Amino acid sequence: MSAPARRAALVYAGPALGGLALLPLLDFRANRIVGGDGVMAWAATGGSAYATALLAALALGTILSGSQVLRLALALAALALLGWMAGQGAEALMAETSEFARVSLGGGFWIAAAFLALAAADAAARIGLRAMVRIALLAGPVAALALALQTGFFDDLSILREYDANRDVFDAALAGHLRLVLGALVPALLIGLPLGWLCFACPRARAVILPVLNILQTTPSIAMFGLLMVPLGALARSYPGLRDWGVGGIGAAPAIVALALYALLPIAANTYAGLSGVPAAMREAGRGMGLSPARLLAQVELPLALPVILTGIRITVVQTIGLAAVAALIGGGGFGTLVFRGMGQAAMDLVLLGTLPIVALAIAASLAFDAMIEATARGEAA
Template identity: 50%
Template structure:
């Protein structure tokens, strides 16, 4: 094959600038930033460890080979583009798993029986390389225009491989896993609390938001005021909104003991759920409105011409056609709620934010990560499954 020829006759050497940019960012991180941090105990600042010092020789050479394949995939020659994108998926997948495997084996070598209190923390280069590899996979899938099934199978293979590494107890000597071991029971409780808070917010938000979105579509006079009010909620910073709810809910609980007995008080889950519902309403209402507004008028007229009632038109025609846009709003709201629930820990609602703020108070980055990484995992997982629902809800010809 020859290099791609541009309109002015020049040869283009780089075919995938996104992949090349990610490659340069990852290479710079490896050369300039620590891959891990080694400390004799939890209280002492760790010493930086570069990637080539942390990996075994075969791991370092394999990583270099995979990086070379990624660089080759970014070039216009010698590979066809479809093959280059497939090679990117394979090489980035292998590099991500190798980085995980490498940090685990390094921690196992670094934490010896004569240094039981030693701590191995994840360094900046580890996160940058992992992030760049993940973005390279996503970019390759977009360029290949692969269907939903290959993406699901690829995701299942990735999760299965990472789960296999955990099953080998490969990461037990990492500082973040030691933080988890010290708080295993508390972690399970806070994880479930986080899920419960998100679910308790999404339920009322959907029950309120879907009818309001339909109302905004049906009643143009109410639309401006409704969207103005919901936009106002979005402008209030999350911490400020949580704080603003403390005083009125506390007064309400004191005035009505029955409400206080069921949990309506100034701190805890009640103000957290109310604030999350307020933040969730705008995306749901706006997407519901947009979904119904996007229903072709010809489809509605055809349904009415067939003798359908207004209710039948709504449920058999308008709702199915508007559903992909409505689910897109639910996807936005779910990811947003998972992130905002972290802040709810500041008012005693619990959740994964508890570990984040404890870690910030103790200057323990691994404790912060113990709360942050599961939160990110929850958000990514929810986004992935809701993407599948959006794709499945689209009419056959629109997929």
């Protein structure tokens, strides 16, 4: 392994080991909202000392290994062992306590999990795995986690108890979050793609469009929601029939409009960049074949610009998935409902119940778009 790769491995594995050594793996509390006592990794269960030593050995192996493939395997094995320790530790702590007690994942777990995941991602990137291979590789841990959840291995963790108590709310939040993302993405594409083409075709229009979109992008989300509440509320009062379509000063309508406005800049800017990057020789060849401007755009320019355009859409989707959480502040629904409810109740596991699905959706969307971008890029090369 090269010196830069070894330094990267040290950057990821070092904090993972430090987090486990200095911070608790689990947090045990007498009930849902009171402060708890930290439980270190080596003290969670009777066999945790051996498991902790093995986990440390796996993390050190990611630093010392000369093979990126072995480094990837060691990081994934360490993540699996870390999850096993959390589940087993929670079961042991809950064995002789009341039903009101809670066991949460501690700071040591989150730091170790985050940096081990980064170590695995870095190794996969250095190997040069294609997006579809990365998706297939990720399917293994996801399937293992799904199996563990299905068998009840993690049921003693507080976040699973929060899920059981808020199952209906969670399902509604998932549906609401997807509705917000899709509802914002469709109009953003319908508006942003033509704006990007206009920026490419007309420099004068570009000098106006991109600065305006930059201003929209830098407007704080809360301020954007507030600005939209007034006109949409007035519109609903003037035309009461619009309320049947969900249009109003609060709710999903202002949230979708705001999210769509935020999505315009990445789509328009990348469409402009992609079209600008088409080689002039390809355009001349198309004109020489007698293609009209419309056919030249459809058959030559757009296919060549597609990887860059998809990159902008990828940025937009990931950004929208994250921003949609704020929509809960104006009654827009989504996973932000769980996040803000948990903050109001000082129940951090409820906050996590709303946060982790957002992260998972963003990662899934990113990987899916990576696969599409690689496929279109290979199509161009062929």
